[in-house]
Amino acid sequence: MNQDENVGMVPMTLQEIAEAVHGRLVDGDGPHADLGQGSGDGSPHIRAEATNVVSDSRQLREGSVFVAIAGERVDGHDFVPGIAASGAVAAIVEHVVEGSSVAQIVVENSVRALGLLARHNLDKRREMDLPLTIIGITGSVGKTTTKDLLSSLLRRLGSTIAPVGSFNNEIGLPLTALEVNASTRFLVAEMGASHIGEITYLTNIAPPDISIALKVGVAHLGEFGSVENIAKAKSEIVQGLLPGGVAVLNANDPRVAQMRRFAPGRVLWFGEQAGSGVDVFNEGQAFDMTAQDIRVDGLDHPSFTMSDGAEHVPVTLGISGEHNVMNALAAAAVAHHLGLPLDDIAAVLADQRRISPHRMAVSTVERNGIAFTLIDDSFNANPDSMRAGLRGLSAWGSSGEDKPFRVAVLGAMLELGADELALHRQIGEQCADLSLDAVVAVGGNEALAPLAQALADGAKDEASRRGVTGSTQDFKVLLAQDAKQADDMISSLGQEHRNMVVLLKGSHVSGLSALAEQWEKRESHSMTADEQNGEVQR
Structure with a gap:
């Protein structure tokens, strides 16, 4: 998860962890004897020392404590029986899991226990000189x-x-x-x-x-x-x-x-x-x-x-x-x-040219006989970040002679309350205000479709008011039912415009980050600074 190699908590015994999270420590193998919070020193499992904590079983390594969290789609408790093979020494669970050979620390709420253990780790680190x-x-x-x-x-x-x-x-x-x-x-x-x-x-x-x-x-x-x-x-x-x-x-x-x-x-x-x-x-x-x-x-x-x-x-x-x-x-x-x-x-x-994924990440995508510049800002979206991304797209290539065809592929924004339709309309209006060349409003599901429609309507109405549509530089407003249809629309636009730059921006549920990853798997590559400079000079 972290970029540094020397990571892992301050080492702790399982008894110390159980006390820190107010948990009940039980041994692995056979009948699960209740070992309380300070007993059981005869068991090799209880004597083990923990050096790291994970909640994803794929990240297990020697000395791991696995925190079993029951999510909406996956229950971490289902993975507890197999974690010993990856080096885990214990699991923090909300109920005893049969068939596990590692010690278990039983708590009322594993997420809260995770927070308590993190605070204990920082307190121990603070105590050091x-x-x-x-x-x-x-x-x-x-x-x-x-x-x-x-x-x-x-x-x-x-x-x-x-x-x-x-x-x-x-x-x-x-x-x-x-x-x-x-x-x-x-x-x-x-x-x-x-x-x-x-x-x-x-x-x-x-x-x-x-x-x-x-x-x-x-x-x-x-x-x-x-x-x-x-x-x-x-x-x-x-x-x-x-x-x-x-x-x-x-x-x-x-x-x-x-x-x-x-x-x-x-x-x-x-x-x-x-x-x-x-x-x-x-x-x-x-x-x-x-x-x-x-x-x-x-x-x-x-x-x-x-x-x-x-x-x-x-x-x-x-x-x-x-x-x-x-x-x-x-x-x-x-x-x-x-x-x-x-x-x-x-x-x-x-x-610092690369930051966390799907945040204004620039790459060149080559697929289906077309090539275009991708600005992937698809991690999430709200009105403030959406406006910032659109301003960035508008500025792209503005100083060059061969200005690119600028396309905003925009998904819905969530958790905006009663004003959500008006806020989506305003984003569409800004697309026209910034003189972009095309906007593709992406739905994704039945609940998101009205938001995408509001965005597209705002773009069309503002473009009509400004007299943009119907001009020699026609402002295109497209409505896609989902990311797949948006992909097809980009392919069509790419056939018409050899010098195209595409912004992907929307909430995670709109599927645009998955589309960005799909494009990345198909012959795309990150642009170096020299290549980006070449985009302007081209």
């Missing part, structure tokens, strides 16, 4: 990208644990925290939420020394009920700071700026200095990390001048998307606070 800094990150958008950038920066300073992808919930965060051991200097913990109280739960597991709040948007609006509730939930990451902890706040977002009242210690401010519109700075406070003179090239790679108030350095991001300037500033503010010089920060940000 070695420095450990935990950084928590939240926001409606940008969490994973900021986590990726920050972990790359912190690896210049010491051994860093951070998840690959978006392990940011009550399962993913504890699993990441259980990779911390004596050699770990930094833990970067991404914290997501769809309900009030969830980030508080996560900060109780991994209390941060530094908390980053990126943005309060409308992601999960349907679950939270209001943007105010979203702001309240995100503020929990600041309230969860350790005494004297540092809050790193986006000065350009008024709702984030208001979180300063919860900060128990120093506040670091990041943002674009020009036109912030945030009155916090009327109190004499200054930016700790800011960007000026932001511009993008024909591949939407941002360049800007980064400053800590005393020093100024030029920065060109290796990843695409002007919106990633704010994510880079947040990561830079933390890294600089922890001792990394600005020049080193600029170098790492320039070298």
Whole structure:
């Protein structure tokens, strides 16, 4: 799961684990004797030492504790009888599983037990006479990208644990925290939420020394009920700071700026200095990390001048998307606070060209006699991230003479509440506003079809209002029932336009990330920086 090789929790006995999770320890083999929480030292299974924790049986290795979680489609308890063959020493279960040769720790709730064990691991690590800094990150958008950038920066300073992808919930965060051991200097913990109280739960597991709040948007609006509730939930990451902890706040977002009242210690401010519109700075406070003179090239790679108030350095991001300037500033503010010089920060940000999968990942796809550039941002979608992706697509190749045919393949956005149809219409309208060449609205199932229709209607109506449709550069609006039909539509458009760039963006259920993986398996390859530059020059 993690990019570092030296991962695995602080070693623990099974008795210690049972006590940490308030579980009942039973032996493996034969009748399952109740061994309580401190007995049974005659069993070789009970004497075993655990060195790592997994919830996926495919990740088992020597010294593993397997946490059996009952999901909607798969019940981890079904795999317990076979885990010994992979080196597992114990399983955390909600009921005794017959036929298992490893010890079992029986708990009421295995997910809660996972959180308790993660907190115990971090407490043990804190007790060592070695420095450990935990950084928590939240926001409606940008969490994973900021986590990726920050972990790359912190690896210049010491051994860093951070998840690959978006392990940011009550399962993913504890699993990441259980990779911390004596050699770990930094833990970067991404914290997501769809309900009030969830980030508080996560900060109780991994209390941060530094908390980053990126943005309060409308992601999960349907679950939270209001943007105010979203702001309240995100503020929990600041309230969860350790005494004297540092809050790193986006000065350009008024709702984030208001979180300063919860900060128990120093506040670091990041943002674009020009036109912030945030009155916090009327109190004499200054930016700790800011960007000026932001511009993008024909591949939407941002360049800007980064400053800590005393020093100024030029920065060109290796990843695409002007919106990633704010994510880079947040990561830079933390890294600089922890001792990394600005020049080193600029170098790492320039070298970081690949982040977690399905996030503005650029590749060339060659299939069925056509070739096109793919911008894969299909991990998930909400109105804020959708607009950012569309702006990136609009900027792609804008400085070249041979401008590409720009196609937005957009899936539905979920959990937006009563305004979901209007919000989808607005995204369609923006496609026309940005003068894209085509939009493919993708349904996926019966529930998503009305959302895709609203997106397509918004694009058509705005294009008609602007007089775009029917012109020599006709704006195409297509409606696909599913990802397969969208694939066919892209093939047809690719036959007509040799220089085409395609953005994939939508919720996971829309199937667009699976489409991206399908394309990747068929002769696609990631583009190097030189190849991307060639796209503009072509």
